[in-house]
Amino acid sequence: MQPSAILFDLDGTLVDSVYYHVLAWREALEEAGIELAVWRIHRKVGMSGGLLAQALLRETGRVLDPDLIDSLQRTHAAAYRRFDDRVQPLPGARDLLAHLTTLGVPWAIATSGRLETAAVALSVLGVEKRVPVVTRDLVPHAKPDPDLFIEAARRLGVPIADAVVVGDSVWDLLAARRAHALGVGLLSGGYGEDELTTSGAYRVYEDPRDLLRHLDEIGLRSLEV
């Protein structure tokens, strides 16, 4: 059976931005006097900024003061903007999206980031205005809650249970399961394969190009690239 739609995460899945987000969070935490090893930050990227700040503070045993969480998010956004011109599409990302459009398979983007932060990524990908883009601003709860993917499917007018969710982080795959969608993991965000598999990935590929080569495994026509 062919999936009715593909719902993509953005950072680490279509654009090569995860490591810049990680170091921007490291800077924000450092400015607030909070020490946390960088790999632990990496392992939380993909949640919304608010949830991520909460999760990081919980790991350090700090009180989850809403003002501190706000200020961390603002410092992260400012630090991340300095990396804006480094953000590139991941290999095969543009080809994959174009191929889905050619096949007539609807697709959308569902990101835990805010529209402001996502704008650069959408622009380097060349995502057209008609494509639904659901950001953190538009739903009550970000990943690992399923709201972002459910809203993306709603905007495409397809049942979420017939859609495939593609993401690089455990949060995408956990959200996919809660939404009853099939989850596909990509290694391009820097998570290990086991982490994605044990979070429920149906299949794990290296990056968008590798997924494009194996689309038949999720019921679509692959492109030899």
Add this chain to the structure above:
Amino acid sequence: MQPSAILFDLDGTLVDSVYYHVLAWREALEEAGIELAVWRIHRKVGMSGGLLAQALLRETGRVLDPDLIDSLQRTHAAAYRRFDDRVQPLPGARDLLAHLTTLGVPWAIATSGRLETAAVALSVLGVEKRVPVVTRDLVPHAKPDPDLFIEAARRLGVPIADAVVVGDSVWDLLAARRAHALGVGLLSGGYGEDELTTSGAYRVYEDPRDLLRHLDEIGLRSLEV
């Protein structure tokens, strides 16, 4: 049986520097006009600079021109130096080294980096002059060749087969196997647990603090921290 010595990798194992090395390599490649997704660079860190540059060029299908490899290494070193003041010990690293010294267990450091790059990390760790530090400059081949660990064991005067190698990358663990030493993996460099286990890790811990809590599993007395 108690291990006769512990041989530590440095970056990602005792100091939180891997992500800075990754972005410094990204900068060096970009300056040379070579595009490569950041996670692929992350997966190569832990080899010597020369081997890493070769491996990255091979992935891009580029000719392995020795001048280009030299120039990449120089640009990486310059970019990494800008992050020098960010490099901190990983949680528990100093306590772990002090505890081994208290137990009378000899330990040494074996890093694929050059002494010049390693100096900052050794200084933030407070490693004393009497501790053997084997860098890339001192052996013919870096990891995943076993030379660095074999030379470290030789300097401590212990048989390598009775030593435990502690590292965060698959290259450490592959080198440990080739040296016939027991390898222990740490997640603090950002590799996934399965990658370390399938490369031959006897056990995998989160970071130096977590290893310190579980030293009994490798035949030493743990410290409750």
